[in-house]
Amino acid sequence: MENDNRIGQKNLYLGIDIGKDSHYVSQMDGAGKMLIKGMKVENNRQSFEGLDRLLTREKGRLQIGFEPTGHYWKPLYGFLKGRGYHLKMVNSYHTKLHKEVIDNSRRKTDSKDSVVISDLLRIGRSFKSLEVAGVYLDLRKVTVAREKMVKELIRAKIRLITVLDEYLPEYEKCFCDIAGMTSLGLLEKYGLNGLRESEETPLVEDILKLSRKKIGSAKAGEIWRLFQSSIGNSDGLAGAEIEIKLWLTQIKMWQGQIKEINRMLKGLLAKTEEARWLLSIKGVGSITASIILGQTGSFKNYSNYKKIEKLAGLDLVENSSGKHIGQKAMSKRGRDLLRYGLYRVGIVAIAKNAEIKALYEEKLRQGKKKMVALTSVIIKLLRIMFSLVKNRQEYDGRKLLLAGATT
Numbered sequence: 001m002e003n004d005n006r007i008g009q010k011n012l013y014l015g016i017d018i019g020k021d022s023h024y025v026s027q028m029d030g031a032g033k034m035l036i037k038g039m040k041v042e043n044n045r046q047s048f049e050g051l052d053r054l055l056t057r058e059k060g061r062l063q064i065g066f067e068p069t070g071h072y073w074k075p076l077y078g079f080l081k082g083r084g085y086h087l088k089m090v091n092s093y094h095t096k097l098h099k100e101v102i103d104n105s106r107r108k109t110d111s112k113d114s115v116v117i118s119d120l121l122r123i124g125r126s127f128k129s130l131e132v133a134g135v136y137l138d139l140r141k142v143t144v145a146r147e148k149m150v151k152e153l154i155r156a157k158i159r160l161i162t163v164l165d166e167y168l169p170e171y172e173k174c175f176c177d178i179a180g181m182t183s184l185g186l187l188e189k190y191g192l193n194g195l196r197e198s199e200e201t202p203l204v205e206d207i208l209k210l211s212r213k214k215i216g217s218a219k220a221g222e223i224w225r226l227f228q229s230s231i232g233n234s235d236g237l238a239g240a241e242i243e244i245k246l247w248l249t250q251i252k253m254w255q256g257q258i259k260e261i262n263r264m265l266k267g268l269l270a271k272t273e274e275a276r277w278l279l280s281i282k283g284v285g286s287i288t289a290s291i292i293l294g295q296t297g298s299f300k301n302y303s304n305y306k307k308i309e310k311l312a313g314l315d316l317v318e319n320s321s322g323k324h325i326g327q328k329a330m331s332k333r334g335r336d337l338l339r340y341g342l343y344r345v346g347i348v349a350i351a352k353n354a355e356i357k358a359l360y361e362e363k364l365r366q367g368k369k370k371m372v373a374l375t376s377v378i379i380k381l382l383r384i385m386f387s388l389v390k391n392r393q394e395y396d397g398r399k400l401l402l403a404g405a406t407t
Contacts, residue, residue, distance in 0.1 A: 014055065014064045015090070015117025017110045018073040019043070025051070026114040028122060038111025043072070048079045059085060065121040067092045088126035090117050093333070098125075132297035135271045139294035142268065146261045146287075147337060153179070153254035160247040166233050167192050167240045170226040179251050185210040188248055191241050196232070200224045265290045274299055278385055280394035283349025283356060291341030292385075305386035309379060312338040346378040355397040356381065 012035070014027045021043050027036040041047045055062060064080060065088045066073050081087055098116050099108065120126060132140055157179050164171045164178075175183040186206065190198060200221065207220040215223075266286050269275045278289045296308055309315055313334025332339070349356040356377060363373035388395060 010061055011122075012058050012062045013118045013121040014062060015114045015119070015121060016041075016064065016066050016073075016076070017113035017117065018066060018070070018076070019110060020072050023076060024110040024114040026111070026118045028115075028118050030122065032119065032122060034115070038109075038114060041076075043075065045079075048076065052080075052083050055085070056083070059083075062086065063088055063121050063126070065090045065117045065126055067095060067117065088121060088128060090120045090126050094120055094125050132294070135268055136293055136297045138268050139265070139272075139290045141294075142261060142265055143287075143291045143294045144337065146258060146265070149254050149258050149261065153251060153258065156247050156250040156254060160244065160251065163240050163243045163247070164192075167237060168195060168227065168230055168232045170230055170232075171195070174223045174226065179255070182207065182210040182215065184248060184251065187244060192232075192244060193237055193241065195227045196230050198224070198227070203227075262287065269293070272298075274389045277388040277392065277394060280388070281345075281349070281381070281384065282353040282395070282397075283345050283351075283381070284385075285348070288341050288345045288348075291337060292345075295335050295338035295341065299386060299389045302386070305383050308338075308386065309382055311335055312342055312382075314339060314342070314375065314379060314382075342378050342382060343374075345381055346374055349381060350374070350377060353397070 011030050012027060013029075014025055014036070017024045023041045023043065025036060025039050025041055026034065028034050041051050055064075063086050066077060068089050069092050077087060095113065095116050098120055099112070161172055161178060171183075172178055177183065186195065186203075189206065190203070195203070203224050204217060204220040207215055207223060208217065269286055269290050272293055274293055275289060278284050278292070279286070296302070296311065299308075302308055306315075311334050313332040313336075315334075346356075350360045351357070359380060360373055360377050363376050364370070368376065384395065387393075
């Protein structure tokens with residue numbers, strides 16, 4: 001995605017400010033003369049067809065620009081793409097900064113934004129859309145849906161813990177995962193009051209059975225004694241029992257759907273060219289590989305790994321002026337989910353991949369902070385991924401060690 005800095009006097013530039021129900025379009029020529037200003041286009045086929053009739057004569061020299069924010073732009077983008085128009089994207093941050101250049105005013109209107117976008121097109125501050133299609137688009141949609149489900153699962157767990165903290169505050173300390181099989185099974189069978197009043201033998205037997213004896217008899221007996229001496233509230237217990245059932249139902253639902261999505265992702269991932277090479281790296285799993293490919297599309301879209309690094313917002317920026325030399329930091333101006341996926345890869349690789357762990361420890365010995373060392377490892381992993389896919393090779397840690405494990 002590179003900026004197009006060519007300004008053509010004969011070209012025409014149409015900026016579109018996107019809305020849910022309607023859009024605003026403005027057009028200018030290469031000299032900056034306004035030809036259309038703030039024309040409203042409804043978000044329906046009749047209006048789309050009318051816009052096409054208006055623009056079709058100038059299709060050969062017309063550039064159309066969008067801000068790729070949200071999802072409301074996609075139907076109009078798809079329509080114009082199908083009609084063969086030259087479409088570009090404009091960075092929303094550029095639009096914000098350029099707004100005051102137009103009229104030295106912080107005033108914001110849909111009409112003005114469309115003018116700003118058309119002017120950014122005119123001066124070449126646009127980029128070609130990186131279109132993710134086919135199985136890569138499927139991976140993007142499914143991984144985004146999965147992350148939403150994970151967040152809902154976390155919310156349901158927090159709500160469950162909130163009720164337990166009031167009525168059985170000792171409970172959370174007894175299990176490493178409150179949404180694990182043992183914990184959920186006990187809450188489902190006994191409820192709050194049942195756990196507090198149960199006899200020792202049946203509760204201990206159920207704990208042993210549900211945990212498959214990972215929790216021993218002595219520990220199970222200790223859990224029973226904690227429940228018997230609970231300091232939890234008793235007032236409103238009936239309502240709390242209803243809340244517990246509600247959150248248990250939600251937790252089990254989200255767990256089931258996430259499990260199904262994980263299965264689907266493995267099937268989609270197997271259809272990609274890159275899966276074999278990415279999964280050969282210790283630290284890259286089917287979920288993280290799906291996130292990376294869903295957010296980037298095919299690696300063939302990129303000439304080098306630096307493009308993906310920037311897309312993830314991992315590129316370094318410096319804020320210096322005069323004698324002041326600022327510290328370098330990640331821009332974080334990229335795809336959040338891609339950056340998150342790469343961070344997960346880095347953390348797991350440090351734990352399970354001997355060569356990557358050695359690289360991380362070397363960075364620490366050099367005096368780098370943990371987060372800086374981790375970021376360095378992630379960028380190294382990104383380089384490795386890109387190289388493996390480009391050369392169609394599986395990961396070989398010995399080559400990394402021979403290369404000196406430098407970034």
